[in-house]
Amino acid sequence: MGKTLLVAVLLIAAGLFFVIHQPALPPLEASESAPADPALIERGRVLAGIGNCATCHTADGGKSYAGGRAFPTGFGTLYAANITPDRELGIGSWSREAFIRAMHKGIDRDGSYLFPAFPYTHFKNVTNDDLDALYAYLMSLKPVAYQPPENGLRFPFKLRSLQWGWQLLFFDSKPLQPDPGQSDTWNRGAYLAEGLGHCTACHSPRNAFGAEKKDRAYAGALVDNWYAPALNAQQPVPIHWTEQTLYDYLRSGQSPYQGVAAGSMSEVVHKGLKQASDKDIRAMAVYLASLGNDDAQQNDAAALAASTIDGAQQRTANDRSHGENLYIGACTGCHYNAADKPIALRAELSLNSAVTADDPTNLLRVLLQGIAADQGTPGFVMPEFATLSDDDIVSLADFLRRRAAREPWPDLHKRLTDLRKDLQK
Ligand code: HEC
Numbered sequence: 001m002g003k004t005l006l007v008a009v010l011l012i013a014a015g016l017f018f019v020i021h022q023p024a025l026p027p028l029e030a031s032e033s034a035p036a037d038p039a040l041i042e043r044g045r046v047l048a049g050i051g052n053c054a055t056c057h058t059a060d061g062g063k064s065y066a067g068g069r070a071f072p073t074g075f076g077t078l079y080a081a082n083i084t085p086d087r088e089l090g091i092g093s094w095s096r097e098a099f100i101r102a103m104h105k106g107i108d109r110d111g112s113y114l115f116p117a118f119p120y121t122h123f124k125n126v127t128n129d130d131l132d133a134l135y136a137y138l139m140s141l142k143p144v145a146y147q148p149p150e151n152g153l154r155f156p157f158k159l160r161s162l163q164w165g166w167q168l169l170f171f172d173s174k175p176l177q178p179d180p181g182q183s184d185t186w187n188r189g190a191y192l193a194e195g196l197g198h199c200t201a202c203h204s205p206r207n208a209f210g211a212e213k214k215d216r217a218y219a220g221a222l223v224d225n226w227y228a229p230a231l232n233a234q235q236p237v238p239i240h241w242t243e244q245t246l247y248d249y250l251r252s253g254q255s256p257y258q259g260v261a262a263g264s265m266s267e268v269v270h271k272g273l274k275q276a277s278d279k280d281i282r283a284m285a286v287y288l289a290s291l292g293n294d295d296a297q298q299n300d301a302a303a304l305a306a307s308t309i310d311g312a313q314q315r316t317a318n319d320r321s322h323g324e325n326l327y328i329g330a331c332t333g334c335h336y337n338a339a340d341k342p343i344a345l346r347a348e349l350s351l352n353s354a355v356t357a358d359d360p361t362n363l364l365r366v367l368l369q370g371i372a373a374d375q376g377t378p379g380f381v382m383p384e385f386a387t388l389s390d391d392d393i394v395s396l397a398d399f400l401r402r403r404a405a406r407e408p409w410p411d412l413h414k415r416l417t418d419l420r421k422d423l424q425k
């Protein structure tokens, strides 16, 4: 780390002294933009879903793709750009070349560097062919004349030229190469997950400069007060993910052993991946299952789930704590499962990552905010319990950890206080 820090300081100094810039690309003349083939546009629409472009590029209550969604970072707040084809405020004057350069290299049409909150570090893996479809789709949208707020990063981090150094340190523009030792399906899954799907943007921890730690890919991370659990061999779920459970979860947002897609994952599944073909979802499931790689568990999953639930029920019966009382009174009406047949929508809390992960954020957040009908599984509601006192919530969370045979979470009170504060902002 010491060496990296020194190099980073030098590069930041260089970025401050020389305003580093790439060449601007000429604007597209209005006469040059011909409407594209409808089949290409349709393919681009599906790809935009897999890339979650609309989720990041739409502000709460704003027009789709017009930008303005805030990205709080450790260095201040950044706002997503308007990527509708408005010629002044969007990307209407961007040529195909300018779009491809932005997606592959993180450089704006005018030549300045873009910040990696825009996941070009993943989009670099997307083929020109797929980018053509995406470009055709974006250019087919209705232009929206909306100016997103000014980048609110603090000095010197707001200087785009500093990204020159960041890229030198943390960005390898070479696209992902297919692995000839793996099947076509696996390679397709890797292409989607590591490219447009940018799964590790949330599921991998980052270093102090906001770059993903490559050696800890899929090790789990906290992003905007949601915890994206580990999907590698350290995954916290007692019943490890398999190709089939991953397929179910990514396709429908539900898996009997692991529960439902809530929080930011809900948008990934119910908005983003919704239009993707079954075949592409299957390919991602094949690829992700290989990261966990737990063949030993596969055949015994049902028996292991049953004994885990059974154990949890016995611990519940023997516990007389305040947390247990709260659990019986407030949760079991909906979250009760027969040991041999857990149901996804009754999320079995002894098997669920919200309880078994090292980070308590998802459990606390779901208790504070509930899951509204338009979040999580469409039409299903989990009530909020924000009126419980901090002591109550901590007792309940402590009990749920005991019930799932996990060590207590340290510093739970502090995490809860911080989360309440953050969610009020
Ligand atoms: C995780 C959030 C996120 C996702 C997902 C995302 N973007 Fe962005 N994008 C951003 C942010 C933030 C910026 C602004 C970066 C900056 O100001 O440096 C941006 C900037 C851009 C730009 C540069 C526009 C300009 O005027 O400078 C383009 C083009 C773009 N995004 C296209 C896309 C496309 C296409 C997709 C989907 C495949 C996508 N983005 C997905 C967050 C995201």
Ligand code: HEC
Binding pocket: 193, 197, 198, 199, 200, 201, 202, 203, 223, 226, 227, 228, 229, 230, 231, 235, 236, 237, 241, 246, 249, 250, 258, 260, 261, 262, 263, 264, 265, 266, 268, 284, 288, 352, 353, 354, 362
């Ligand atoms: C914007 C952030 C974000 C992105 C991008 C994202 N995830 Fe997630 N993911 C989450 C969060 C948060 C959770 C926890 C949701 C929950 O427990 O209900 C999660 C949960 C999951 C889970 C369930 C893990 C568990 O043990 O409960 C799987 C599987 C998963 N994601 C796969 C993916 C795949 C595959 C991609 C890429 C296509 C992806 N995620 C992209 C944030 C994200």
Ligand code: HEC
Binding pocket: 258, 259, 260, 261, 262, 327, 330, 331, 332, 333, 334, 335, 345, 346, 347, 352, 354, 355, 362, 363, 366, 367, 371, 372, 375, 376, 377, 378, 380, 381, 382, 383, 385
């Ligand atoms: C009225 C029924 C109901 C009650 C009471 C209830 N829940 Fe839920 N809970 C749900 C439903 C339904 C979901 C799934 C929501 C969705 O998918 O949109 C859920 C989801 C969850 C999740 C998210 C699981 C995941 O896989 O991401 C957690 C954690 C959770 N509940 C914990 C609790 C706790 C703890 C209590 C007691 C304080 C409780 N719930 C009380 C209905 C309920």
